[in-house]
Amino acid sequence: MSDTDTQYDDPFQRYSYRSSLIEELRNTGGRMQRGRVTVRTARTFGFCWGVDRAVAMVRDALRDYPDRRIWLLDQIIHNPQVNADFKDMGVRFVRGPFADASASEGDGSSQLSADDVVVIPAFSATVEDTEQLEGIGCTILDTTCPWVVRPHLRTIKYVEDGFTTVIHGLVQHEETRASCSLIASRGGQYLVVADQGEAERLCRVIRGELDAGDYLDSLAAGACSADFDPTEHLTRIGTINQTTMLASETREIEALIREAVAARDPAVEIAESFRELNTICRATQENQDSVVALAESGELDLLVVVGGFDSSNTRNLTRVGGGCFPSFHVLGPDAIEAGVIRHRCAKTGNTVSTDNWLPEGPISVGFTAGASTPDTLLGDVVEAVLRAAGERVDAAPSVS
Ligand code: SF4
Known part of the structure; x- marks a missing residue:
């Protein structure tokens, strides 16, 4: 198994993709006023400990094995940006949407050798995959979440x-x-x-x-x-x-x-x-409970949920958070413009556009993010919404 022995054992520490804007929101109780926009965040949101740990372990592997090929069995987590970042850093993918186009039929397992390091993602791996890697003699870095x-x-x-x-x-x-x-x-x-x-x-x-x-x-x-x-x-x-x-x-x-x-x-x-045996993980439960509490606060005009469209926990945040006000599941800041927002339709799973999504006048916008969504991405979305509303993140709060 892995000879990387770094421990990431502090659930309150964010080890990767830190955002000063999101840290400010966390430090101010999830509330920030910028001009006409009140930004609200759920009490807990975003990267869970298991995902943060997995991402940090891959980053460490790049440092610890500079002369060896690092492979991910598939996406490390269900977030396109994080996987694309690793690909840019030279990490290869055995299969899945980020697999090398030269890999046969999208499966690069035939290219693996005993000199390679292969990362098992936080979701774990099938018995067949693990046995195959052991048979090849790869160094296995197992980031399976406890x-x-x-x-x-x-x-x-x-x-x-x-x-x-x-x-x-x-x-x-x-x-x-x-x-x-x-x-x-x-x-x-x-x-x-x-x-x-x-x-x-x-x-x-x-x-x-x-x-x-x-x-x-x-x-x-x-x-x-x-x-x-x-x-x-x-x-x-x-x-x-x-x-x-x-x-x-x-x-x-x-x-x-x-x-x-x-x-x-x-x-x-x-x-x-x-x-x-209810085996919902604590992070998932807390993120769901937090967005329900935010939705029930009665303060929101709309909710923006940030995360990969194939992320199960992010989709469920949209389900529990949506209610008496519009709720939009977006991939990132590119989805947001003043007159239109591109988001995942919860019923069909398709990407759809909604026009005139931002109300006029003072508004309260809630934000949450799935367990595989980096703080940096959520921070970019908050800034994009502020821009769409004609405000800036560094603007002074309005006096009303
Ligand atoms: S099981 Fe929970 S804590 Fe672990 S990676 Fe998945 S969402 Fe994160």
Whole structure:
């Protein structure tokens, strides 16, 4: 494993991408007045400790291995700017959107050698990937977040006890793929449900209201283990969740499955056939709670959420933060102009433009950012919004 021994063990220290503007906002309780604009930030936002640590570990690897090729298995985190920055620094990508165009079919694993250093991202990696790297003899720098290890340990216990793991997660997300791979490697069964609607369909199968074969046919590719049989493998169920899902939805899903199992097995102690473990990470939970508190303050005219469009936790911040006022999920400052804002539509996932998004007169704009969003990027977005409103970050507060 890694011979980089740097520790990043202070959760209150920001190790990378520091922004003086954002630090000022943190030091002033998340409130700043610039002309007609009141800038508000959630109590906690942005880089979580796990992401900050992973980014800092890659940066250290560039310093510690100046004569060796450094590879990332895929994106280090779901933020285009951070990945592009590493690419500019000479880091190569085995696969994914930042993979070298010369890599065959987007997979550069055939180019790896024992002299290379390969970084496992904070989301973790599949068992197959890890075994391949070990087989090649690469130096592996494992930045897997400790919060991701927790559901992994629970799934191993489920497999040992004969429980099928139901994962509240996204089939294509690296963390969920790693969990599925781990379960399969131990001979266990898994099923991935993305949201409450999918959980309700699962519950209909558990209660015998939906044909098991039809249900199996309807599942997305990769959503269940290779030999998953609903008639056989839903007898005992244990739940976990991808660490960045919406916490309230995870609780709903757990409750739905528990009730369905209890309805099916009224004579059996529930613990015999159902177990649960909420594995939302603390940083994700705190960012969600903070944006809810900000939204409920009653002070906001609109909310701007900053982060990668494929970042699960950022998308969920938009879901919990949106309410009685417009909520815009943007990639960065380029999305913002005085007359138009380009943002991700939560319903379709497409990038859309909204005109006349900034109200006239005094306005209060809330900001938050996903766990993979650097402070520098959030700071640039705050400045862009101020410019769009005709204000400057160094302007004096208005007197009203
Ligand atoms: S969001 Fe949570 S689980 Fe993911 S890297 Fe950050 S702290 Fe770890």
